[in-house]
Amino acid sequence: MTSQNEPGKHMSAEVSAQPAIFAGLVERRAEIAEVAEQVRRRKPRFVLLAARGSSDHAALYAKYLTEVLLELPAGLVSPSTTTLYGAQPDLTDVLVVSVSQSGGSPDLLEVTESARRRGALTVAVTNTADSPLNQAAELSVDIGAGVELAVAATKTYSATLLALYLLIDAVRGGDGEHVRNIGELAQATLDGSVDAVAEAVRRYRFVERVITTGRGYSSATAAEAALKLAETSYLAARAYSGADLLHGPVAAVDAETAVLAVTSLGKGGAAMKDVLDVVHQRGADVLAVGSAASDAAAALRIQVAESAEEVAPILEVLPVQRLALGLSLARGGDPDAPRGLKKVTKTL
Template identity: 35%
Template sequence: MSESQSLMLQEAQQSPEVVATLLQKEQPVFDEIAKLFASGAPSVVTTAARGSSDHAATFFKYLFEITCGVPVASVGPSIASVYGAPLHLKGGIHFTVSQSGASPDIVALQDAAKRGGATTIAVVNVTDSPLARQADIVLNLNAGAEKSVAATKSFIASVAALSGVTAAIGGKRDLHAALDKLPEALLATNGIDTAAAEDVLFNATSLYTAGRGPAFAIALEAALKAKETAGLHAEAFSLAELMHGPMRLVQPGFPIVAFTPDDPAYVNNVQALERLQKLGATTVPFSTQPLSGANLRVPSTGNGLLDPLVSLLVYYRLIESVTRRKGFDPDKPANLLKVTETV
């Protein structure tokens, strides 16, 4: 690890340029996918992914369902790779999201989806991978080599790519405009002071991350990064679900990292955070709006559905700093490898 910067931080910092390149270079692929939908819109879209890539697929699920009104279902890779079950996806569209495109289980699931009648789309960073070679359409993340075990720029690129797909299919001007502003908004996160939030997480032994809609997907990714880099036990919940059984664990000082964009769920989210604060929770809200707690104000793309992705870049810097402060190497988390090949 560098004396000054980890690979994780260096790669996260590349995200604005990666997203700008991706959105420009892959426009013909976005157009191709939009034509595919226009020629025969499926009644359901399916996805398959693992780890951080699955969180990107979850972001896509919420954004696509909100924008296009078509259900998006995640199919477990083991359905094909372990259980050998056939899939009936005639006329369907199947997206596989992967940084490496090398894990045998997602390759097997994509093959099963194709044999079941679906058009397969690989959203992948390695375009000569088994996944990409087998797919009908390849959407290249254009993220370049990612050496740190913890995925950062490839995750942000995956969400941006799937958001580009959504914008192309949905034809929503506000989403197109927000994507145009995304690289600039990501770049504008430089210099945001995370010191107060860092103290909260450094002193934590366990925490919740939370959000709703696309922000819930970002909460899932945030919880994973807390575990795999800083060794912090973290669980992700919808803020609505957190109001049920999980609230039992909220005691004075319990940390809750909340992704609270200015979208249709904002008012309900703020009310939930106020209730949690009354129970003694220490909240770390990420928002374009001022909120109580160790608030991290982030730039906006102009679309609250996309803004959680901007918050995530700030969170990556935050958790990387906490990890180093704990004496861990964020590039070499214990027990983990960069490419995990599951079956």
């Protein structure tokens, strides 16, 4: 069933809306800073992040931010340890951040309620201010992306990244300097990547197997890229960190493999150079995406506007979303309504 006879129109509009959403979210930085101040006063010793789906990739990004910028240990929650196995660890002085675009996942709700009972400071980061998750958490951050009509998350994912960055940056005492013009950078990225994305759609229209890879902060973008390609174009897409790719999976890379490599300026992008050299030597067709794409060993490159490395994932994902949209349409699909998927997936 197509989206009102125009496949992809919602996803296309929502991708294009992101620069304005980013600018609006930055303008609301003071609201997020108030939440951050309460976190700072509690002085958490550890951070746990709970999420599912695309939000799980946003949580992975937040894990890197927490460990690098706050120098606090951080981990990703396995909700089933609470919902299926009933584990009740002591979470005194622990910050639990639950990330959910809808705020309606029963397992995340249970994790948040349980964590709060066990002494954690709980923060919900959602796109639905009146959601059950927001009500369950002690504090909440509204990402303010507006209603998302396409099943595949685009604007809610990127806005979640930005909201998490603003929160963590404020906890460390930052002033949001690196994202002050993020809306302009996002628009420049979307405008400047149109031709390269179109060429990538033509080049990879008939591919069936894709590996996505990145390092550091960009690991989250690689994971989200694999999910978007799988859910919109039904591709067999698998994400690996650049380091893990060389520890075995590279053996499966050959001339029939398309590799989407996320590489932006900074330590993570620099660490991808050796990875791409190896993959390129194995004959893989490499598509490099990021602000360091021009220096990558690749068959095709999609350049992204330069930014501080810690905020690059907010920009890197934009042409990836456009690529997923274009491939889905080129392959006869409707990315607004992928088969077998719903907007909110409820798991226990």
